[in-house]
Amino acid sequence: MATVQGIRPLDPVVQQSTPSLIASRVREAIAEGQIPPGSQLHESALAAQLGVSRGPLREGLQRLTQEGLLVSHRNRGLFLIELSPENIRDMYLAREGIERTAAAHVHRLDPDPVRSELLVAVEQMRRAAGSGDVVAVSDADVRFHEAMVAGARSPRLQRAHETVLTETRMCIRALEPTYADPRTRVEEHRSIAESFVPGGADHTDELIVAHMADALERLIAQQH
Known part of the structure; x- marks a missing residue:
């Protein structure tokens, strides 16, 4: 690996992960109003629309939950926050x-x-x-x-x-x-x-x- 004097070798660039791409796509859909506030997100339908498996989808949606955009209601599912x-x-x-x-x-x-x-x-x-x-x-x-x-x-x-x-x-x-x-x-x-x-x-x-x-x-x- 080529190096520059005084600079330690850098690790190769890692492509954005599938969960990150999923989170970005869903985040943009939320911002564009494609998913109305308060709507329930159905994993099977979203996975089919995005062409991904349920595992990466869940990880991507978990990121949006951590950001506060989605909320999980026990025994009900995952919902976009409401504009209450x-x-x-x-x-x-x-x-x-x-x-x-x-x-x-x-x-x-x-x-x-x-x-x-x-x-x-x-x-x-x-x-x-x-x-x-x-x-x-x-x-x-x-x-x-x-x-x-x-x-x-x-x-x-x-x-x-x-x-x-x-x-x-x-x-x-x-x-x-x-x-x-x-x-x-x-x-x-x-x-x-x-x-x-x-x-x-x-x-x-x-x-x-x-x-x-x-x-x-x-x-x-x-x-x-």
């Missing part, structure tokens, strides 16, 4: 903590590049809203929040955000029918993006808090 008021409140508690922290740090660094990135996502939202593509609006919405957290340049904060990203996407999908006019959603995000200017940290924080509170209210009202 309690779950929604807890999801937004985590989201708000991560995104407010990220935004505050962006302001301590340089808000200008992040503002530009966020406005790109807002423009994507605007175009999608204009064509009536609510799914594309949601996709751009997710990219907006990812860009804001990435702008803090904190690997640990970004990892924390990734742990709640699937639940975030679930909530954003659920928000789609609560907007009579999707342009309202676009303008909320535009206001946040434009607040990333020198000296604007407090205003950004106020807008994020209001944005999260509005989403929380819409989602909980939808459950009644």
Whole structure:
């Protein structure tokens, strides 16, 4: 094995395991709304759809259980978490903590590049809203929040955000029918993006808090 001076030989790259691939595929299906909140997951049907055996499937689903996306009910089976008021409140508690922290740090660094990135996502939202593509609006919405957290340049904060990203996407999908006019959603995000200017940290924080509170209210009202 060839070596570089001063560097110990590295182990060969190991391909992603089947359970990891299964977990990724099911996680994406959850985020895309293919598996509705509260749905029961049937192992035999999932194994057939994914073309895998039950052993790796169970291991993959166990990973999602450990992440909190799935819950096991004794004598009933495995279910996707519900968007209950309690779950929604807890999801937004985590989201708000991560995104407010990220935004505050962006302001301590340089808000200008992040503002530009966020406005790109807002423009994507605007175009999608204009064509009536609510799914594309949601996709751009997710990219907006990812860009804001990435702008803090904190690997640990970004990892924390990734742990709640699937639940975030679930909530954003659920928000789609609560907007009579999707342009309202676009303008909320535009206001946040434009607040990333020198000296604007407090205003950004106020807008994020209001944005999260509005989403929380819409989602909980939808459950009644």
